[in-house]
Amino acid sequence: MFTGLIEEVGRVEKITEKDGQRRLSVSASRLPRELHIGDSISVSGTCLTAVDVQPQSFAADLAAETWVRTSFSRIREGALVNLELPMRADGRFGGHLVQGHVDGTGKFLGLDPIPGGNDFWLRLEIPRELERYVVHKGSLSVEGISLTVAKLEGARVTIAIIPHTVEMTNLKSLRPGDPLNLEVDLVAKYVEKMVRGEEASAELTVERLMAEGF
Numbered sequence: 001m002f003t004g005l006i007e008e009v010g011r012v013e014k015i016t017e018k019d020g021q022r023r024l025s026v027s028a029s030r031l032p033r034e035l036h037i038g039d040s041i042s043v044s045g046t047c048l049t050a051v052d053v054q055p056q057s058f059a060a061d062l063a064a065e066t067w068v069r070t071s072f073s074r075i076r077e078g079a080l081v082n083l084e085l086p087m088r089a090d091g092r093f094g095g096h097l098v099q100g101h102v103d104g105t106g107k108f109l110g111l112d113p114i115p116g117g118n119d120f121w122l123r124l125e126i127p128r129e130l131e132r133y134v135v136h137k138g139s140l141s142v143e144g145i146s147l148t149v150a151k152l153e154g155a156r157v158t159i160a161i162i163p164h165t166v167e168m169t170n171l172k173s174l175r176p177g178d179p180l181n182l183e184v185d186l187v188a189k190y191v192e193k194m195v196r197g198e199e200a201s202a203e204l205t206v207e208r209l210m211a212e213g214f
Contacts, residue, residue: 002042004095004139004146006082006169007031010043013057014077022062024048024072031083032058040100042084044170045144045181046070047100070102071179080170082144095146096139097186104130106142106180111161111171120161122147122171124180128155132192133184141183145169 010028017023026043035041035053041060042048048060067073075081087093109123124142126134134140134157138149145165151158166172174180 001087002047002084002095002098002100002144003087003093004084004098004141004144006084006145008083009168009170010081010083012075012077012079012081015062015072015075022067022072023051023059024062025052025057025059026081026083027057028083029056031085032056034085040086042082042086042098042100042144044071044081045098045100045141045183046072046102066102069104071105071181074179080173082169084144096141098141098144098146098183099186100144101183102181103133103183106130106157106182108174108176108178108180109156110176111166111174114160118163120163120166121150122159122161124157124159125155126157126182130182130184131155133188135188138188139185141181143170143181145171 008028008031010026013025013027015022015024032053033055035050035058037050037053039050040047041050043060046066050058051061052059062072104127106127107125109125112121114121131154134149134152136149136152140147140149140157147159149157150160161171
C-alpha cells in the first residue's frame, strides 16, 4: 500500500524483452539503496517487484497485464518515472490510500501556470469508464501522485498543482498526448460494490415475492 507522496524521480534506462517476458530497468540515486530483491516499489503509480537491485538502479519484470494496462508500453528510454516505497505501518499517513493497481490510462493535456500565482493547472482526460469514480474534491492518483480534483467536466479533469509537486515529480517532463497511469479512489470502488449488492438483493427479493404469488 502506498500514499501517493512521491519520494524520488527515477529514469527509465531500458525496457528489454526476452522469450515474451519484459523487464523494466530504472536508475535512481537514493531509493535503490533501501530496496531488496522481492520488495515492492511504486513506479509511476504501478506496484512492481524488484528482481534485481544495484546501488543506483533496480529492475522489475512486467506481466502482460501490466504492460497492456499501463503507460509502460508507450514510454521511451530516458523517460522520468515517479518512485515511492510502501508506506510504513508505524509512520504518518499522508496523501490517500493508493494500491498501485492501475485502473486505466488517461491523456495528459497540459500543465499551465495559473495567472497571478505560482501554481499550475494540470489538465488531463480520463477514460469514460472511470468517470463515475471521480468527483469534485475527490482523490485521484495520477502517475502515482496523490492529487485532488479541482474541476470535472465529463472526461476532462483539472487539478491544482503546487510548484513543489511539479519540481519533485515527472509532471514537468510530460508532453500533450502522453499517457498517464490512473488509479481512482479505493473507497469509491467499495461503495459502488456495496450499492450494487444492495440493488441485487432488492431485485432478488421482489422476484421471490412475485414467484410466491405476493
